[in-house]
Amino acid sequence: MGERFIGLMSGTSMDGVDAVLAEFEPFCQLLGHVHQPFPTELREQLMALQQPGPNEIEREALAGQALSQLYAVCVDQLLSQSATRADQVRAIGAHGQTIRHRPELGYTRQIQQPALLAERCRIDVIADFRSRDIAAGGQGAPLVPKFHQAMFAKAGENRALVNIGGISNITLLYADGRVEGCDTGPGNVLLDGWIEQERGLPFDRDGNWGASGRIDFALLSTLLAEPFLARPMPKSTGRDLFHMAWLRQQLARHPGLAANDVQATLSAFTARSIADMLRQSSSDLQALYVCGGGAWNGFLLRLLADALPGVSIADSGVLGVAPDQVEALAFAWLARCHVLRQAGNLPIVTGAAGERILGACYPGY
Ligand SMILES: Nc1ncnc2c1ncn2[C@@H]1O[C@H](COP(=O)(O)OP(=O)(O)O)[C@@H](O)[C@H]1O
Ligand SMILES: [Mg+2]
Numbered sequence: 001m002g003e004r005f006i007g008l009m010s011g012t013s014m015d016g017v018d019a020v021l022a023e024f025e026p027f028c029q030l031l032g033h034v035h036q037p038f039p040t041e042l043r044e045q046l047m048a049l050q051q052p053g054p055n056e057i058e059r060e061a062l063a064g065q066a067l068s069q070l071y072a073v074c075v076d077q078l079l080s081q082s083a084t085r086a087d088q089v090r091a092i093g094a095h096g097q098t099i100r101h102r103p104e105l106g107y108t109r110q111i112q113q114p115a116l117l118a119e120r121c122r123i124d125v126i127a128d129f130r131s132r133d134i135a136a137g138g139q140g141a142p143l144v145p146k147f148h149q150a151m152f153a154k155a156g157e158n159r160a161l162v163n164i165g166g167i168s169n170i171t172l173l174y175a176d177g178r179v180e181g182c183d184t185g186p187g188n189v190l191l192d193g194w195i196e197q198e199r200g201l202p203f204d205r206d207g208n209w210g211a212s213g214r215i216d217f218a219l220l221s222t223l224l225a226e227p228f229l230a231r232p233m234p235k236s237t238g239r240d241l242f243h244m245a246w247l248r249q250q251l252a253r254h255p256g257l258a259a260n261d262v263q264a265t266l267s268a269f270t271a272r273s274i275a276d277m278l279r280q281s282s283s284d285l286q287a288l289y290v291c292g293g294g295a296w297n298g299f300l301l302r303l304l305a306d307a308l309p310g311v312s313i314a315d316s317g318v319l320g321v322a323p324d325q326v327e328a329l330a331f332a333w334l335a336r337c338h339v340l341r342q343a344g345n346l347p348i349v350t351g352a353a354g355e356r357i358l359g360a361c362y363p364g365y
Contacts, residue, residue, distance in 0.1 A: 004031065006078060006092040006123070007332030008071045012166025012239055013188050013293060014043055014097075015202070018328040019074035021082055021089070024336055028151065032082040033325050034074045042066045049099040049111070050239050060099065064111040067097055071112065072120040086364075091124040092117065093335025093359070101238035103139045107131070118362040126335040126359040133345045138352025141236035142169040145181035145349045146337075147330040149173060152289070152319050159287040160278055161316065162304075163327060164188065164294020167238055168274050171349075172281055180281055181349040182233040185226070185273040186242045187294050190266045193244045198259040207299025210267040213260030222250050223269040229276065234351035267300050275307035291316040295323035334358060 003025055010017045016037035023029045038046070045063040049056065071094055079086065094117060096110030114127035130140035148161050148171040161171045168187035172180040188203065195204045204210050228237055251262065278285055288311050294300055295315040305313050315323045337344040343355030 004084060004089045005332040005336050006075060006089055007328040007330065007335065008074060008092060008094045009328040009331050010038075010067065010095060010097050011292075011327060012098060013192060014038065014046055014166065015293065017070055017074050018324055019071075019078055020325050020328040020332055021078040021084060022329055022332050024333065028329075030321065030325065030329065031084070032078045033322070033328070034077045034081070035324065036070055036074050038070070042070065046097050046099070050243070060111050061113075063097070064113045065116060067111065068113040068116045068120070071117050075117075075121050075123070086122050089123045091126050091335040091339050091361075092121065093129070093331035093333075093338075094125055094127050095129065095331050096127060098238060101141065101236065101240055103134050103141075103236060106134060108134055108140045114360075114362040118364050121364065123364040124339075125362040125364065126338045127362065128360045129331070129334055129344065129358045132356045132358050133350050133352045136352035136354060136356050138345060138347065138350030139234050139236040140350065142171070142181055142183060142349065143334060143344060143358065144169065144327065144330040145171040145179055146344060146346045147333045148181075149179050149346070150333070151321070153177070153179075157287060158282055158285050159289065160282070160285055161289050161291060161326075162274050162278075164270070164274075164290060164292040164297075164300070165327065166192075167242065168270065168292075168294070169236075170274065170278060172278070172285070174282070179346060179348060180233060181346070182277065183236040184277040185229055185237065186270050187292060188270075188297075189239060189242050190244075190247055191263065191270065191297075193247065194259075194263055194266055197244065203293075204263060204297065207267060207297040209260055210263040211299040213258060213262070213264030215268045216254065216257055216261050216265045219250070219254045219257065219262070219265045220268050220272070222253055223265070224272060224276075229273050233281075234349060267297070268303050270294070271300055271303035271307050275304060278308065285311050287312045287314070289314055289316045289319055291321070291323040291326035293324060
């Protein structure tokens with residue numbers, strides 16, 4: 001039985017799947033990375049499931065099937081790319097696609113068909129990572145901070161990681177070993193939604209469109225007044241709150257803005273909501289490392305640097321893991337935690353009553 005692990009991540013941006021193959025012993029080694037964009041039809045199916053609608057049970061099942069087939073394609077590619085046999089992989093950590101995240105109601109839902117993935121790949125699949133933490137009274141999110149701590153903590157330095165996916169989440173790794181973390185609000189979700197609506201593009205490449213506009217400070221303060229931002233940790237969020245209807249409501253109070261000015265302001269909103277939460281937690285943060293697709297948005301990074309004077313900012317590549325591989329690697333690592341019967345959550349981050357072994361195993365054979 002091999003000791004390699006695969007992580008499959010498809011996040012709230014709904015851009016596609018990031019998959020990695022890795023070993024963690026004797027040290028972490030990335031052996032492969034694959035990105036598969038969502039085919040248009042699957043993206044539309046998954047997007048439609050974000051809101052209540054008719055015949056959800058069947059639509060969820062079929063979308064989960066299609067997603068698992070795409071996950072299986074990623075696994076096949078990773079294995080052939082790295083000349084690895086299925087029996088050399090101990091387990092796959094498969095996140096699934098979040099279609100609802102309602103910890104306040106005691107549930108979160110990441111759809112997929114883990115049994116189908118196990119049948120296709122003949123590898124143990126660990127899935128449903130979040131619900132046990134919620135059962136223990138936690139938010140079920142973010143789950144990456146324990147991995148960030150294991151991989152990236154450095155004695156003597158106050159450092160933080162921010163993952164700018166659809167939603168943004170931070171992990172604070174203090175010089176004295178303490179850890180904090182939470183979701184901070186939107187990452188790319190509104191930026192993607194607005195440029196798609198206005199220009200028919202999936203995302204604002206390098207932030208160039210946003211950079212061509214001017215930040216509207218009246219709109220920015222309306223956005224920053226969203227109560228979620230001021231809530232103390234633990235907290236998590238999703239498309240349940242930050243969606244286009246929410247944005248339209250805010251924009252209705254500021255009519256007549258040019259579309260690129262809105263994009264500039266949304267970029268500032270993402271940057272400020274991250275920076276404010278970081279500053280509120282740590283007065284002497286030294287270094288910030290950025291991962292997730294937002295790390296490629298140069299305009300966003302400039303705004304983040306403006307909002308965090310004195311903090312050195314780099315992408316996670318300088319720590320040895322490229323920005324688009326950190327989350328998938330985290331779920332490979334969490335699958336390993338499950339196999340070793342080790343806890344994957346940090347109660348201080350999620351608010352759960354205690355450490356818990358996360359996920360359920362669908363045996364591969
Ligand atoms: N070159 C780029 N310039 C600006 N934004 C980018 C670029 N590449 C990716 N992104 C953003 O990153 C998002 C994907 O980030 P990702 O970390 O995969 O998020 P998630 O985990 O939510 O799927 C895209 O939707 C897009 O907004
Ligand atoms: Mg993604």
